Amino acid sequence: GYDIPYCDGRQTIVHLFEWKWTDIADECERFLGPAGFCAVQLSPPNEHAVIGEDGFPWWQRYQPVSYKLDSRSGTREQFIDMVQRCNAVQVRIIIDAVVNHMTGLGRSGQGSGGSNFNGDNLDFPGVPFSSSDFTPRDMCPSENGQINNYGNVEEVRNCYLVGLTDLYGASDYVRQKVADFFNDAIDIGVMGFRVDAAKHMWPADLEAIEGKTHDLNTAAGFPSGARPFFYHEVIDQGGEPITVDEYFGVGRTTEFRFCKKIAWGINDFGQLGSIYDPGWGMAPSDKALVFVDNHDNQRGHGGAGDVLTYKAGRDYTMGVSFALAHDYGFMRIMSSYYFDNTDAGPPGSSNGGNTDSPIINGDGSCGGGWVCEHRWNAISKMVGFRNAVAGTNIANWYQVGDNVAFSRGDKGFFAMSKYGDFDMTLQTGMPAGSYCELISGCANMVTVNGDGTAQISIHNYEEPVFAICVACDG
Ligand code: LM2
Ligand code: CA
Numbered sequence: 001g002y003d004i005p006y007c008d009g010r011q012t013i014v015h016l017f018e019w020k021w022t023d024i025a026d027e028c029e030r031f032l033g034p035a036g037f038c039a040v041q042l043s044p045p046n047e048h049a050v051i052g053e054d055g056f057p058w059w060q061r062y063q064p065v066s067y068k069l070d071s072r073s074g075t076r077e078q079f080i081d082m083v084q085r086c087n088a089v090q091v092r093i094i095i096d097a098v099v100n101h102m103t104g105l106g107r108s109g110q111g112s113g114g115s116n117f118n119g120d121n122l123d124f125p126g127v128p129f130s131s132s133d134f135t136p137r138d139m140c141p142s143e144n145g146q147i148n149n150y151g152n153v154e155e156v157r158n159c160y161l162v163g164l165t166d167l168y169g170a171s172d173y174v175r176q177k178v179a180d181f182f183n184d185a186i187d188i189g190v191m192g193f194r195v196d197a198a199k200h201m202w203p204a205d206l207e208a209i210e211g212k213t214h215d216l217n218t219a220a221g222f223p224s225g226a227r228p229f230f231y232h233e234v235i236d237q238g239g240e241p242i243t244v245d246e247y248f249g250v251g252r253t254t255e256f257r258f259c260k261k262i263a264w265g266i267n268d269f270g271q272l273g274s275i276y277d278p279g280w281g282m283a284p285s286d287k288a289l290v291f292v293d294n295h296d297n298q299r300g301h302g303g304a305g306d307v308l309t310y311k312a313g314r315d316y317t318m319g320v321s322f323a324l325a326h327d328y329g330f331m332r333i334m335s336s337y338y339f340d341n342t343d344a345g346p347p348g349s350s351n352g353g354n355t356d357s358p359i360i361n362g363d364g365s366c367g368g369g370w371v372c373e374h375r376w377n378a379i380s381k382m383v384g385f386r387n388a389v390a391g392t393n394i395a396n397w398y399q400v401g402d403n404v405a406f407s408r409g410d411k412g413f414f415a416m417s418k419y420g421d422f423d424m425t426l427q428t429g430m431p432a433g434s435y436c437e438l439i440s441g442c443a444n445m446v447t448v449n450g451d452g453t454a455q456i457s458i459h460n461y462e463e464p465v466f467a468i469c470v471a472c473d474g
Contacts, residue, residue: 002210002230002251003287005330006191006222007038007092011386012324013332014374015041017295018058018346021074021082023357028082030360033089035380036387040086041094041194041332045069045079046181047113047126049103056353057343058295061096062196063103063164065111066126067181072112072345072355083189087220092191094229099178099209100197101164102129119165133174135159135166147200150240161200169205179212182228186213189220192229198253199234199242206232206250231289231330235303236281244283255288255329256303257281262292262319263306269404269418273397276328283329290329292319298334299342310336310371314462317378318416321465324382325406325414327393331386333379336371378463381438388412388472396429405456405466412469415456420464428454428468435468 005013014037016024024040032040047070049063050056061072069076083093108118115126122131140159142148147159160166167174182193198206210230216222230251236244237256244253257280265272276282296302298309308319324331337346347369348356359367366372373379392409399405402418407429415422432450436442439460446468448454458466 002227004227005038005092005229006216006226008090009387009390010036010038010090011331011390012037012383013039013041013094013330014335015291015295015332016043016335016374018043018061018337018349018355019073019335020355020357021045021078024073025082025085028086028089028091031375032086032091035374036384037091037374039092039094039191042096043071043073044096044098044196045071045073045185046098047071047111047115049107049117050110050112050353051107052353054343056345056349058345059301059343060345062098063107064098064101065103065117065124066113066115067177067184068113068115068126069184070113072349072353080188083220087189090221093189094192094194095185095190096196097182097193098196099167099181100169100200101161101166102134103165104163105160105165106163122165127177129167129174129177133168133171133177135168140166150242153241156242157200157202161197166200169201169209175205175209175212178209182209183212183214186215186228187217189217190228191216191222192231194254195230195232195251198232198247199236203246203250206230206247210250237303237305238281243281244287245281248283248287252287252289252330253283254294255283255290256297256305258288258290258323258329259293259297259307260305262323263308265322266308266315266319266418269399269402272322272404273399275322275326285328288329289332290323291332291334292316292323293334294332295334295336298336299339301342309334310338310373314464316373317376317463318418318465320373320376320379321382321414321467322404322416324379324386325408325467327408333374333383335374337369338371377441378439378465381441382465382467384472385412385414385438385467385469388469396427398426408469411471412467413454413456415458415466417458417464417466420458420461422456422458422464422466424456425453426456427452428456430454430468430470435470438467438469438472439463439465 358370389408405415437444
């Protein structure tokens with residue numbers, strides 16, 4: 001099905017937001033492969049509008065001009081090289097696919113790949129798309145042609161999202177052009193797609209497009225007959241007619257309620273026990289793509305809401321560590337650049353639109369304006385934990401006040417203490433033995449007794465997290 005990532009058991013995607021392809025290739029080889037990441041989610045790789053009058057914002061990448069693989073992140077040649085180098089170290093590539101719409105009305109000129117376009121005339125010769133490829137005006141029930149009322153399904157899917165020219169997904173020509181774009185990427189060796197604005201697309205149109213896609217490329221190391229991995233961006237916080245379950249037939253869905261649940265749970269550990277709440281209509285584990293924050297809600301876009309971001313420091317470390325320890329959903333980690341202005345593009349880009357490479361410091365952290373949450377000590381270690389306990393469920397749950405702990409079957413044990421001050425003997429569910437505590441890099445050793453109990457200690461304010469596991473001992 002479309003909901004299976006082919007990652008040899010690796011369990012975590014990292015979104016390297018606005019990174020360049022050359023830098024991603026390097027990061028696969030020097031960090032992501034060794035750390036056990038499943039895949040990188042890219043920023044949209046296709047040609048997009050270049051919006052200098054707004055300072056070359058990050059969101060220019062969400063205004064497609066054509067499906068040429070030529071973007072702020074790099075050229076087609078650089079894209080191919082990245083896919084091959086990442087695949088070679090078992091790190092797969094996932095595209096952010098913007099196929100609900102093209103550029104906004106009022107935008108025209110030349111895209112990042114040199115194609116001309118005119119949004120007002122619905123003219124995108126780089127594909128080519130022309131006016132008959134956009135949703136007919138009489139299919140949109142709103143007065144001004146825009147999406148205003150999220151209670152009206154026709155309006156959400158047939159009208160213009162923030163002024164973005166809406167593609168007519170019922171057209172076989174449009175479906176084929178999108179499938180051609182996907183197949184180009186699949187043949188290069190890509191594993192999957194995050195479908196942007198999927199809530200604004202009809203599930204039947206997605207089904208038709210996905211039905212036209214090739215199997216994954218066996219020369220890139222995928223099993224024969226493997227279907228591409230799809231997750232759909234459906235912002236369902238409850239209270240609207242469009243719900244995530246409409247999309248379960250075409251892959252996974254982004255579970256935005258998880259962001260809110262994690263933020264609330266880190267604030268009040270008493271709420272950590274109900275992170276996955278089916279009563280809220282949250283997607284079941286095998287359909288959910290989960291994350292603590294994404295590129296939109298970390299900066300107040302895309303519905304936003306209560307979320308933890310890198311700006312929350314140790315609270316963020318706790319939120320992501322807990323999410324990685326948990327058994328719910330397939331996990332994506334956000335990797336950001338520092339920002340104050342919510343429109344600002346990546347480091348370097350305000351000056352001419354091009355992106356600076358990250359600097360890798362001697363201690364493994366990033367510089368040059370990049371946050372690199374995926375390299376934070378506890379977060380990167382917990383990526384290894386999640387791989388080691390894959391396939392097990394939560395057991396031996398303990399939560400009292402500001403402390404929480406649980407096992408993953410008999411394969412691992414996780415604990416977190418809000419103020420970094422915890423000493424207690426707990427049942428770990430694990431086989432007797434001496435284990436290396438992961439977050440400390442084995443500076444602390446832990447003895448599990450014959451009855452499964454162990455003395456669990458956390459004395460670290462900045463990283464108040466503890467993890468041991470059978471298969472990650474080292
Ligand atoms: C998404 N999910 O459904 C993306 O995750 C989100 O980042 C995208 O919006 C959105 N859908 C469309 O792909 C971003 C950003 C918007 C921005 C659009 C298009 O959040 O603010 O809109 O990309 O670049 C911008 C202007 C907006 C203007 C629009 C059209 O901010 O004021 O609307 O362009 O010109 C008149
Ligand atoms: Ca639409």
